[in-house]
Amino acid sequence: xxxxxxxxxxxxxxxxxxxxxxxxxxxxxxxxxxxxxxxxxxxxxxxxxxxxxxxxxxxxxxxxxxxxxxxxxxxxxxxxxxxxxxxxxxxxxxxxxxxxxxxxxxxxxxxxxxxxxxxxxxxxxxxxxxxxxxxxxxxx
Numbered sequence: 001x002x003x004x005x006x007x008x009x010x011x012x013x014x015x016x017x018x019x020x021x022x023x024x025x026x027x028x029x030x031x032x033x034x035x036x037x038x039x040x041x042x043x044x045x046x047x048x049x050x051x052x053x054x055x056x057x058x059x060x061x062x063x064x065x066x067x068x069x070x071x072x073x074x075x076x077x078x079x080x081x082x083x084x085x086x087x088x089x090x091x092x093x094x095x096x097x098x099x100x101x102x103x104x105x106x107x108x109x110x111x112x113x114x115x116x117x118x119x120x121x122x123x124x125x126x127x128x129x130x131x132x133x134x135x136x137x138x139x140x
Contacts, residue, residue: 008032008107012096014074025049025096047096051089
């Protein structure tokens with residue numbers, strides 16, 4: 001039977017800080033299926049990076065509050081990297097995109113292997129224990 005592909009998408013998003021005029025860079029992955037669960041989960045991973053100078057795309061409204069205040073989505077370049085005015089902030093966005101691409105590769109590779117293959121890989125990893133310490137432990 002063919003395994004259903006999750007088609008997990010990993011994206012870099014901004015989350016506003018409550019106390020400062022800055023935005024946290026976060027990774028959001030959806031849908032992620034954990035072992036033993038049929039429900040898709042949204043995984044949010046903090047990157048411990050903040051930016052202060054994102055460029056907002058005034059043509060893309062994110063949401064409109066009840067009082068009429070509009071918030072906008074960040075402007076992204078052709079590769080999907082968030083654009084910033086500051087060079088330091090731009091480097092943080094490039095770092096976030098690098099981590100995003102690694103996570104996306106992990107999710108794509110996990111979809112390629114069947115459950116049996118992942119179990120065999122885990123068993124193979126268990127076989128590479130330290131033999132000398134094992135025999136010392138048994139001899140005691």
